Amino acid sequence: MDFTFKRIYKGQIKMVVLDWAGTTMDYGCYAPAVVFIEVYKNKGVEITMEQARRPMGLHKREHIRAISKQAEVAAMWQAVHGRPVTDADVEAMFADFQPLQMACLADYADLIPGALDAVAALREKGILIGSTTGYFAEAMELLKSEAAARGYVPDNSVCATEVPAGRPEPWMVLKNMFDLGIYPPEAVVKVDDTKPGISEGLNAGTWTIGLAKTGNEVGLNLEEVNALAPEVLEPMVAKARLELAKMGAHYVVDSIVDVPAVVEDINLRLARGECP
Numbered sequence: 001m002d003f004t005f006k007r008i009y010k011g012q013i014k015m016v017v018l019d020w021a022g023t024t025m026d027y028g029c030y031a032p033a034v035v036f037i038e039v040y041k042n043k044g045v046e047i048t049m050e051q052a053r054r055p056m057g058l059h060k061r062e063h064i065r066a067i068s069k070q071a072e073v074a075a076m077w078q079a080v081h082g083r084p085v086t087d088a089d090v091e092a093m094f095a096d097f098q099p100l101q102m103a104c105l106a107d108y109a110d111l112i113p114g115a116l117d118a119v120a121a122l123r124e125k126g127i128l129i130g131s132t133t134g135y136f137a138e139a140m141e142l143l144k145s146e147a148a149a150r151g152y153v154p155d156n157s158v159c160a161t162e163v164p165a166g167r168p169e170p171w172m173v174l175k176n177m178f179d180l181g182i183y184p185p186e187a188v189v190k191v192d193d194t195k196p197g198i199s200e201g202l203n204a205g206t207w208t209i210g211l212a213k214t215g216n217e218v219g220l221n222l223e224e225v226n227a228l229a230p231e232v233l234e235p236m237v238a239k240a241r242l243e244l245a246k247m248g249a250h251y252v253v254d255s256i257v258d259v260p261a262v263v264e265d266i267n268l269r270l271a272r273g274e275c276p
């Protein structure tokens, strides 16, 4: 027998799973970054914005742990405390983190310009909107009510504490599929501004779109972005595009505004028998 036959999904995209901070709201993904800096400062360790942002996308407890594992941070911690960071330190900082994050979350809840139109354009094609986040449950509930007040209500939301593990594991995306009855993974697109968020989609077997300009990789809010000269901003966005592409994102675009056009392109590829 010289031939075998392979089952190929040739339908259209049925669901787009959107991240929250840096993807649909909180341009520049500031809310978590500023609080990570604060919880470390409370322990006498002054980390930089870049160190705070590097692990972005993980569950916030794992993010705190990942910051501590960076060589420069580990050295500063050792100098201040005379020992390495322990699990108990991570737990204590996460306990500090939660109320601080809740206190400032609403200040960073504005939607990214064009997000509502992009979501409406996807829904016009019959596409459902799922969502995943590295925020803990209480924070996600607050975000959902802030977003609803601004006109954004996804069809489903999953946070890391509802599944066995958060990003880069695929469970939050798969739970969205389960909750909304969507399959196969080829009919799903994961959209995210962070590397663990791209891995999450790839691990779930979905298409992935990285957002370079509005999220953690550039790490600047709308006013800061608008204040920069194009020759300063463009290399920063180019670097962000490269970083997300290196993670294996199928597409990298500037913002959520570009997502409906990419979904159109994916639909053409699916019709030709391509898969993610």
Ligand SMILES: [Mg+2]
Binding pocket: 019, 020, 021, 022, 023, 029, 057, 192, 193, 194, 215
């Ligand atoms: Mg994000």
